[in-house]
Amino acid sequence: MNDDSHFLIVKSVFLLTSSVGKDMAETLIHQAMDHIGVTPLTLTRSDIVKLSVQIEPTLRPFVGIEKAQRLASALRVLVGGIASTSIGVQTR
Amino acid sequence: MRQGTDSQTQNANYNKWRWIVLAIAFIPWVLLASRPLFGSMRSTGAFVSFLMTLIGMVIIALISAVMCYKTARQFGRGETARWAWLLISFFSIVDGLMIITTWAPNFLPGRPLTTPLGISSQVLAIVARGLTACSFLMMIRIYQQSGFRLKLRPFDYCAFVVLMAAEVAMVMVEGNMARISSFGKPVLEQWLKILLPASNLMLVVCSVLGILIWRYARQMGGGLVAKAWQFVVLYLVFYIIRRLELGFFGGASSLGLVIYFGLGFACSYLLYLGASFQYEACTRSVESSDEELMAELSALELQEAKL
Numbered sequence: 001m002n003d004d005s006h007f008l009i010v011k012s013v014f015l016l017t018s019s020v021g022k023d024m025a026e027t028l029i030h031q032a033m034d035h036i037g038v039t040p041l042t043l044t045r046s047d048i049v050k051l052s053v054q055i056e057p058t059l060r061p062f063v064g065i066e067k068a069q070r071l072a073s074a075l076r077v078l079v080g081g082i083a084s085t086s087i088g089v090q091t092r
Numbered sequence: 093m094r095q096g097t098d099s100q101t102q103n104a105n106y107n108k109w110r111w112i113v114l115a116i117a118f119i120p121w122v123l124l125a126s127r128p129l130f131g132s133m134r135s136t137g138a139f140v141s142f143l144m145t146l147i148g149m150v151i152i153a154l155i156s157a158v159m160c161y162k163t164a165r166q167f168g169r170g171e172t173a174r175w176a177w178l179l180i181s182f183f184s185i186v187d188g189l190m191i192i193t194t195w196a197p198n199f200l201p202g203r204p205l206t207t208p209l210g211i212s213s214q215v216l217a218i219v220a221r222g223l224t225a226c227s228f229l230m231m232i233r234i235y236q237q238s239g240f241r242l243k244l245r246p247f248d249y250c251a252f253v254v255l256m257a258a259e260v261a262m263v264m265v266e267g268n269m270a271r272i273s274s275f276g277k278p279v280l281e282q283w284l285k286i287l288l289p290a291s292n293l294m295l296v297v298c299s300v301l302g303i304l305i306w307r308y309a310r311q312m313g314g315g316l317v318a319k320a321w322q323f324v325v326l327y328l329v330f331y332i333i334r335r336l337e338l339g340f341f342g343g344a345s346s347l348g349l350v351i352y353f354g355l356g357f358a359c360s361y362l363l364y365l366g367a368s369f370q371y372e373a374c375t376r377s378v379e380s381s382d383e384e385l386m387a388e389l390s391a392l393e394l395q396e397a398k399l
Contacts, residue, residue: 017315019376020312021313023313024240025315027238027240031239061238064166064374066374067166067376
């Protein structure tokens with residue numbers, strides 16, 4: 001695993017940890033990565049948008065629709081590095 | 093920086109409400125515990141303190157139900173988690189009703205309504221427990237669908253054994269419970285003797301599913317959702333202990349009553365905490381600045397390095 005992909009995963013897990021816990025966050029992120037066809041070794045910053053789209057519905061049963069949306073957009077903004085204005089969604 | 097301050101204010105608000113509800117639960121119980129200070133058990137002061145405790149207990153059960161309802165509304169219509177929290181809310185409302193029908197006849201002796209009220213509340217309790225078992229089952233389905241694997245540990249098997257022993261003890265004291273709740277009305281006592289086994293059977297199902305939820309929550313590795321469901325399961329455990337206490341000691345002694353109501357308040361407060369943590373998980377703001385996230389990450393790394 002290269003440093004960048006490792007850091008992306010750690011950052012993504014950390015973002016979800018306070019809500020769903022570390023182990024559940026890891027499970028959900030790894031599942032989402034499986035679905036979009038990337039591995040922890042090949043994950044890049046550009047995959048984060050697809051990852052966030054994939055992870056949003058799986059978060060809903062745990063944190064509700066609104067928070068799932070906010071977490072997904074926070075993933076795009078804080079982990080993927082996409083400006084919040086460009087995707088039209090706020091993190092709050 | 094402002095975002096951070098907002099987040100702190102938000103956290104303070106969640107905690108503030110938890111303390112307020114704790115005070116609402118604690119004050120009436122202190123009143124009851126200090127009942128002997130008001131003179132004899134049959135004095136007006138003691139009677140009023142008992143009435144206040146009863147009202148307090150119903151209020152706290154309703155507050156918990158409202159919190160569960162508020163939490164349920166955070167989930168989309170038709171979503172499983174929404175149903176799960178709605179059904180738990182119903183359980184808490186029925187618990188409030190059960191407290192009224194179990195103890196209120198003390199204040200309305202000889203009223204003809206006692207029998208139909210007692211029977212209907214018991215039937216409702218059976219339905220509510222069945223629905224709570226369904227809500228636990230729904231939550232287990234959510235965990236399964238998320239790809240999370242359940243790994244039971246020796247502690248869970250021990251918990252199964254202890255809870256089953258508690259259920260057996262509850263079956264043994266069913267007659268006593270029926271006698272206490274019937275206020276000397278033979279028809280009601282007969283009905284309760286028929287309904288209580290079904291009611292206890294539902295509690296057995298809830299306990300088994302509760303242990304599975306507890307394990308799933310423990311495996312999540314922290315987080316507000318795990319905290320919420322752990323408190324819900326603790327609520328169920330305290331609920332069972334409260335029922336047992338009623339069966340074994342009844343309202344026979346002052347100490348028995350103090351313990352019973354203490355358990356009752358603790359029980360409802362635990363449910364409130366569960367719902368409140370789930371509500372916090374649904375509404376708390378996300379760390380919204382990169383600097384904040386980086387700071388948290390480096391703090392975490394530092395912590396891990398220390399470990």
